[in-house]
Amino acid sequence: MMMTTDDLERLLVEVLTAVGFSRKAAAALSRQTVFSEELGQHSVGVAHVFDYIDGLEAGRIDGAAEPEISDPAPTMIRIDGKGGLPQTGFDMVIDRLVSRAKELGMCAVLQNNATTCGSLGTYALRLSNAGLVCLAATNGPPLLAGSGSTKPVFCTNPMAFSTPQADGPPLLIDQSSSATAYVNIREAAERGEAIPAGWALDRDGKPTTDPKAALMGTLLSYGGSRGANMALMVEVLAAGLxxxxxxxxxxxxxxxxxxxxxxLFVLAIDPAVIDPDFPKRMSVQIQRLGKDYGVHIPGLAKAENRAHTLCGGIEVDDRAIERLRALTAD
Structure with a gap:
């Protein structure tokens, strides 16, 4: 089914408020969900909304939570998510974050006490679309083995980095510390397909290509200890700080x-404080890397996908739409 971005967002807001999310929370989650679909990140798009709905119904998410916001320092904004959606708190402070970063050179958002944040890259892109360099990190329940361990001690602990450029979409690096995303293993289990070697261990700590065994065991980091080290770094930023x-x-x-x-940790830096020509310099460098050296530039494919969907609409699974609409009828 093809839907315009506006129609999909309206449907999501209607569904999420009908099941018990506040209007503010529903709007924030719907906005991010549509953004994820525009970028082609379907696993954290509409399909992921049902995880949030399940969490609400089970009591893991407070759909009416009102985040508590404070300013421990001029360059820090702290959010207590009160057991709700992290998207709600971030939407409440993003204008303040952009303003502070441009006034003071940088500013960070530090949010705790919330559920998992969905597509981390969407947080970074929103800031780079405002002309800022962004570094974001987030954690969650243990799914990933640490260096030398066979038991999960970290979440997939993704990190996102984005930067504006003058003559094109922002550079976006958005990746987890694991060899693959948890949702990919879950989807493989649902399809009854094997997963590649090196993605996971079973509950006994042995390598497995069985996704069901992987779900009972632990994910592996990419690049061995290097990915595990990144997971630890993210853990310090997203949970420690x-x-x-x-x-x-x-x-x-x-x-x-x-x-x-x-x-959730989000750092925004205004490059114009140091170099007003930074976006142009980034464009020149990105073009040189891509055209002259054949370097893959992260984020360009997502930007192309978004441009296409904004013109032609988003293709959404019919069964997902039927399931959403059924929730408004209950």
């Missing part, structure tokens, strides 16, 4: 009635 749960202490986002109380 924010005061959120360490991944080891975070309840599941798929079972039980407790919020994972995970963290």
């Amino acid at each position: 924010t005061g959120a749960n360490w991944s080891l202490d975070a309840p599941s986002v798929f079972e039980g009635d407790q919020c994972p109380a995970s963290g």
Whole structure:
């Protein structure tokens, strides 16, 4: 089914408010969901909305939570998510974050006590679209083995980095610390397909290509200890600095009635403070790397996908739309 971005966002807001999310929370999650679909990140788009709805119904997410915002320092904005959606708190402070970064050169958002944040790249892109360089990190319940371990101690612990350029879309690097995203293993299990070697261990700590065994075991980091080190770095930024749960202490986002109380760290830097020509210099460098040296430039494919969907609409699975509409009829 093809839908315009506006129609999809309206449907999502209608569904999310109908199941119990506040209007503010529903708007924030719907906005991010559509953005993810525009970028081609379908696994954290409409399909992921049902995870949030399940979390609401089970009590893991407070759909009416009102984030508590404070300013511990001129260059820091702290958010207590109160057990709700991290998208809500971020939407409440993004204008303040952009303004502070441009006034002071940089500013960071540190959010704790919320559920997992969906597509981390969308947070970074929104800031680079405002002319800022962004570094973002987030954590959640344990899914990933640390260096030398066979038990999960970190979440997939993604990090996103984006920067504006003058003659094109922002550069965007958005990747997890794991060899693959958790949703990819879950989808493989649903399809009954094997996963590549090197993605996961089973519950006994042995390598497996069985996605169901992987879901009972632990994911592996990309690049061995290098990916695990990145996961640890993200853990310090997203949980240590924010005061959120360490991944080891975070309840599941798929079972039980407790919020994972995970963290989100977003740093915004205004490059114009140092060099007003930074966006132009970035464009020249990106073009040189891509055209002269054949370097793959992250983010360009997502930008092309977004431009296409903004003109032609978003293709959404019919069954997902039927399932959403059924929720408004209950």
